Amino acid sequence: MYxxxxxxxxxxxxxxxxxxxxxxxxxLSPFARVGIIExxxxxxxxxxxPPSRVREVLRLEGESIRGRIAPGSHVIALDRKGKTFSxxxxxRYLAEQAGRGRSRLTFLIGGSLGLxxxxxxxxxxxLSFSSLTFPHQLFRLLLLEQLYRAFSIMxxxxxxx
Numbered sequence: 723m724y725x726x727x728x729x730x731x732x733x734x735x736x737x738x739x740x741x742x743x744x745x746x747x748x749x750l751s752p753f754a755r756v757g758i759i760e761x762x763x764x765x766x767x768x769x770x771x772p773p774s775r776v777r778e779v780l781r782l783e784g785e786s787i788r789g790r791i792a793p794g795s796h797v798i799a800l801d802r803k804g805k806t807f808s809x810x811x812x813x814r815y816l817a818e819q820a821g822r823g824r825s826r827l828t829f830l831i832g833g834s835l836g837l838x839x840x841x842x843x844x845x846x847x848x849l850s851f852s853s854l855t856f857p858h859q860l861f862r863l864l865l866l867e868q869l870y871r872a873f874s875i876m877x878x879x880x881x882x883x
Contacts, residue, residue, distance in 0.1 A: 724754035725826040731833030732763035746866035753873035761786035784838025796824040797845045804848035813875035
């Protein structure tokens with residue numbers, strides 16, 4: 723069984739997102755234990771971080787994230803400039819990692835400013851779902867849905883079709 727940790731900047735307050743996240747965590751339970759770890763959004767809720775503070779905010783968030791990555795975990799940082807996969811390719815990638823003994827996966831989701839550049843450099847993979855920019859709160863739900871789709875593909879389940 724896979725162990726999946728999602729380390730994300732900020733809290734989700736919107737009910738429709740928390741309900742969707744709960745639904746996909748439930749759907750994923752036969753395939754993986756999924757943990758969601760939230761770290762403080764150092765930029766605050768206003769999204770109005772002065773340019774002079776951006777690097778400091780990213781550094782602080784990066785330190786919080788780094789401190790919560792489990793030793794030996796395969797780290798996948800999410801960034802719109804990362805590598806793209808089709809759903810089948812993503813499923814194959816996850817299966818390959820498990821075949822190499824890497825069934826503990828940690829996905830990193832930054833806040834409104836993204837992820838600290840050092841986390842992107844240190845990650846085993848930098849992954850993009852699209853060159854579009856998504857709200858980081860919504861992205862948690864998108865990631866869980868894609869994980870469910872990937873595991874469904876592995877199992878030959880008809881969800882993907």
